[in-house]
Amino acid sequence: MxxxxxxxxxxxxxxxxxxxxxxxxxxxxxxxxxxxxxxxxxxxxxxxxxxxxxxxxxxxxxxxxxxDTEPHNITVYFDGGFDRTTKQSGLGCVIYYEQNGRPYRLRRNASSAELKSNNEAEYAALYLSLVELELLNVHHLPISFVGDSQVVINQLSGEWPALEKDLANWADKIDAKLNELGIQPEYKPVSRKDNSEADRLATQALKGIDITGLSELVKE
Known part of the structure; x- marks a missing residue:
């Protein structure tokens, strides 16, 4: 906070x-x-x-x-990719947080055959991160969501309208989950280069490589 x-x-x-x-x-x-x-x-x-x-x-x-005993000081990186040839999507998220005075990193990816565009994949990747936050029992905290999708960042922050029905449905779904968890989101845009970890997870998901990992980070 x-x-x-x-x-x-x-x-x-x-x-x-x-x-x-x-x-x-x-x-x-x-x-x-x-x-x-x-x-x-x-x-x-x-x-x-x-x-x-x-x-x-x-x-x-x-x-x-x-x-202090619960996950806090949380930053989420998310990214999604869509292969037009195979119609498959790859989703990736990285969650950094602290707990009991120690820093942690959670990495997770997933694939989907139900999405229709790269923008949908980006939304789905952010929603994937909310599912992981719920599993961590995160609630009623301010959280930074960082991504390289201008569409998702600007639509969820209210800067751009969500005119496409599919994207508007995702935005509503995400807002509902945020309200359910009591999370106060802050959306931050970054370049693709600075979102490389989440991008790599999404690419691995497209290749059929499943990643789920939690690690404690070494303090510098």
Missing amino acids: HISIEWTYKTPKGAGTVLHSNEMPAAQALLLAEDMERTGRVKSLHFNDRQDVIWSIKELKAYLKEV
Whole structure:
């Protein structure tokens, strides 16, 4: 979760002002807030998240303690490919997350013979990632979804309308699953080069190579 700090600063003579921080990870914000309190110049202090929910220090501490044992700080990369000759699709997703202070990477791909276009394959790859998040018991968290499909990213973020019926159905299906899981999505476009891991998984699925793997990453 990313939040900002609102700090009402006071001087020894009673003058004061309200200061606002940039957005930052919740754990970092808590460290800064605790340091601010030690100055003795805090009249009031709270945190604001992206949904405009206000948190106290006590509430934020409890939240961070709870989520540490569950997957959090999640970023999802997704990609889909469609072979016009065989009418087969390949889907790939990579999920990075932290749990119990350790970083993990989950890789998953799948193939499909039921899709009709590359754009549908891209949507299906994102939906595949939601299925994997549900299996990880991820819920009520902000999550970044990263892909190289301008169509999917812009349609799901509301920048472009989904005029094609098949794509609109996928968008509705994804929105429904996000609401069911309580996930607050943030969609981020990247170049194909920067989405190479998910792209490789989708290509492997087209070749009939199934990948399902979870690994703990080494901290640098």
